[in-house]
Amino acid sequence: MYSLHAITNSVQNWLNARLSSTWVLIIESLIVIVLAIALFAALGLILVWLERKVAAHMQIRLGPNRLGPAGIFQTSADTLKLILKEGLTPDGADKFLFNFAPFVVMIVAMLLLAPIAFANGFQIWNINIGVLYISAISSLSVIGILIAGWASNNKYSLLGAMRSGAQIVSYELSAGLSILTIVVLTGSLQMTDIVQAQQNGWWIFKGHIPVIIAFIIFIIAATAETNRAPFDLAEAESELTAGFHTEYSGMKFALFFLAEYINIFIVCAIGATLFLGGWMPFHMGNWTQFNHVMDFIPSSIWFFGKTFFLIFLIMWFRWTFPRLRVDQLLNLEWKYLLPVSLFNLLLVTLIAIMNWHF
Amino acid sequence: MFIKEYISEIAKATKSLWTGMKLTGHYFVRPKTVITQQYPDNRDTLKMADRFRGEVTMPHDENNQHACTGCTACELACPNATIKVITKFELTPENKKKKALDTFVYHLDMCTLCGLCVDACPSGAIQMGQNFEHSVYDRSTLTKKLNKPGSKIREGVE
Amino acid sequence: MDTSAIIFYAIAAFTLVMGLMAVTSSKIFRSAIWLLLSMVGIAALYFWMQVEFIAAVQIIVYVGGIVVLIIFSIFLTQQAGTKMPGPSLKRIIASALAALFGLTFSFNLINHYGFSSAASQPFSLSVSDIGVQMLSTTEHGYILPFEVVSLLLLSAMVGCIVIALKPPKENVERTVAAPENITVNITEPEEENVNVNIREPLIITEV
Known part of the structure; x- marks a missing residue:
């Protein structure tokens, strides 16, 4: 299979031959930072455009269609507008924390990018606790929201932040448990191991019904953790104006907006890696001919294809389902998702011990 | 029985959610159902509804x-x-x-x-x-x- | 001093400064945020030592769990946004003495025994090793504390469920029955002369 190892290794060797190890580290970090920021900008523009298009077509509308082909430059123009706008800080706000919160949200989103394998041999940090790292860092994202809600000195912001906190804290449980099912099957927390374990078929096909249930629970929990409809109580427009970012304007608002979409991309990338094989092409057991044909499609296309499929699924939820009430939200988590995923984890453990999976 | 009710509740919920998703999915894959009028472009062919009050x-x-x-x-x-x-x-x-x-x-x-x-x-x-x-x-x-x-x-x- | 040492001192200074600010800040929410950043600094130290598992657990338990809980309780507190008054002189002196005592105590310890450099080899603990160690029954196994802690958590979970359970059925029936009685009382006409009957508005139009 074609690997990007050759490129990354040649860059490393070229730098090593010329500079000391410290400078190599610094320059490589700079390259990674530039790539990450470029990815963020591109993803922000594309995902916002995609969301508006999907929403429009599900509501029998056309969506943005004036600026460029199919309105693809609409989001760039919107970003330009937001950059030119004044970033207001309310009088009664805690000024430092108010300006600090968007950066917390953004930094957390950036940290989450580290262990994701974008293609064969193309990963920022192949950390040996990959999945645990992700669930640890993503528990930080709630803090940015709480800071923003508190520092705004606005009742809508505070209520939105409280709701968001309760929601993220409780849905993290079932997300974690559904991630654990795959960890149990693979026997490793490392992203590369999880992808390699799906060489002869993705877990969603190999793991029977329990893994499919885990996948569904993961998607529901991921939708809730990114504060998207039908779980968008934290920013419910009809009740709380805009929730925790009511007081934000200009680029500070744009950072929240961007971080929301980056978080969607990241949870979908994790879902694709765990359940749909990451960059691993579609393989069917022992059909070498078929597998060989599939290998011709580059691994990054597989990864982004699967991720965008999951993103589309989440957008589909958003534009179909009405918002839940707070008590319904917590009922769903504590009475349905958590017991089901606990029982499911037990089943998967049984499958893993008895080697019943393919 | 409790377990039976519990499972049937989940099944019902899933079914009703799927019904909604089928409808939006139906519209999504059929661009011809779009009812948007691209107004200044279609000025010549634009026909207002009979009961429109201008x-x-x-x-x-x-x-x-x-x-x-x-x-x-x-x-x-x-x-x-x-x-x-x-x-x-x-x-x-x-x-x-x-x-x-x-x-x-x-x-x-x-x-x-x-x-x-x-x-x-x-x-x-x-x-x-x-x-x-x-x-x-x-x-x-x-x-x-x-x-x-x-x-x-x-x-x-x- | 190599790069690694510089990073270590930077992280340590960050952690200490944040801890100091958490103690001295007069706004309680800011204190919680400084405490949080101090915890993140400790997690960064664990990452620096390449014990990623401990670092992730530090973030999950302390930052994502305990500090978020603290922030929630601040949210639910009255007048949490107002500035707290400064401490009294007595308290300042007492805390300064306590800090001085702690400093001399630990300085004395370090001065006498120093840091042993026995662990010069880097840790090479994989996650599965930690898991095996947790559940092993051999001499250095942690099976007993692990099981005791899991029992504690289980009892906490059961306690939560018991608290959250609906009240027993008798009470439910009573609350359902009560509104029916009230409605019957209201709709009964008290005076015979009153022609207006809310239940049958059709009669009024005929009269």
Whole structure:
């Protein structure tokens, strides 16, 4: 299979031959930072455009269609507008924390990018606790929201932040448990191991019904953790104006907006890696001919294809389902998702011990 | 039994959610169902709905005749004094004085397009038109005279 | 001093400064945020030592769990946004003495015994090793504390469920029955002369 190892290794060797190890580290970090920021900008523009298009077509509308082909430059123009706008800080706000919160949200989103394998041999940090790292860092994202809600000195912001906190804290449980099912099957927390374990078929096909249930629970929990409809109580427009970012304007608002979409991309990338094989092409057991044909499609296309499929699924939820009430939200988590995923984890453990999976 | 109820509840919920997703998915994969009108582009082919209320008009036939008797029912019906009917007296062939329409003044800038005048008109002389491009540079041009110059009341309309 | 040492001192300084600010800040929410950043600094130290598992657990438990809980309780507190008054002189002196005592105590310890450099080899603990160690029954196994802690958590979970359970059925029936009685009382006409009957509005129109 074609690997990007050759490129990354040649860059490393070229730098090593010329500079000391410290400078190599610094320059490589700079390259990674530039790539990450470029990815963020591109993803922000594309995902916002995609969301508006999907929403429009599900509501029998056309969506943005004036600026460029199919309105693809609409989001760039919107970003330009937001950059030119004044970033207001309310009088009664805690000024430092108010300006600090968007950066917390953004930094957390950036940290989450580290262990994701974008293609064969193309990963920022192949950390040996990959999945645990992700669930640890993503528990930080709630803090940015709480800071923003508190520092705004606005009742809508505070209520939105409280709701968001309760929601993220409780849905993290079932997300974690559904991630654990795959960890149990693979026997490793490392992203590369999880992808390699799906060489002869993705877990969603190999793991029977329990893994499919885990996948569904993961998607529901991921939708809730990114504060998207039908779980968008934290920013419910009809009740709380805009929730925790009511007081934000200009680029500070744009950072929240961007971080929301980056978080969607990241949870979908994790879902694709765990359940749909990451960059691993579609393989069917022992059909070498078929597998060989599939290998011709580059691994990054597989990864982004699967991720965008999951993103589309989440957008589909958003534009179909009405918002839940707070008590319904917590009922769903504590009475349905958590017991089901606990029982499911037990089943998967049984499958893993008895080697019943393919 | 509790477990059975629990599972059937989940199954029902899943089914109803899937019904909703099927509908939006149905629209998503069929771009032809889009009902958006791309307005300035399709100006030539744009056809408004029959019941659309754009402005009050007074249709005239080919002989430059209208059906307005000058009864001022529309003026009375109008909630915000948009219409002012100026009447005059004409001599009938029998040398009798008869009330007739002189000028039908219509202030489009005050009109809420509610259509009460059309409902009130006993002779069907006014209608709601389909034109909706009303922006002008001078406000005074929004005060319109609806009966055409030299027009007369149609024969037989009382 | 190599790069690694510079990073270590930077992280340590960050942690200490944040801890100091958490103690001295007069706004309680800001204190919680400084405490949080101090915890993140400790997690960064664990990452620096390449014990990623401990670092992730530090973030999950302390930052994502305990500090978020603290922030929630601040949210639910009255007048949490107002500035707190400064401490009294007595308290300042007492805390300064306590800090001085702690400093001399630990300085004395370090001065006498120093840091042993026995662990010069880097840790090479994989996650599965930690898991095996947790559940092993051999001499250095942690099976007993692990099981005791899991029992504690289980009892906490059961306690939560018991608290959250609906009240027993008798009470439920009573609350359902009560509104019916009230409605019956209201709709009964008290005076015979009153013609207006809310339940049958059709009769009024006929009369």
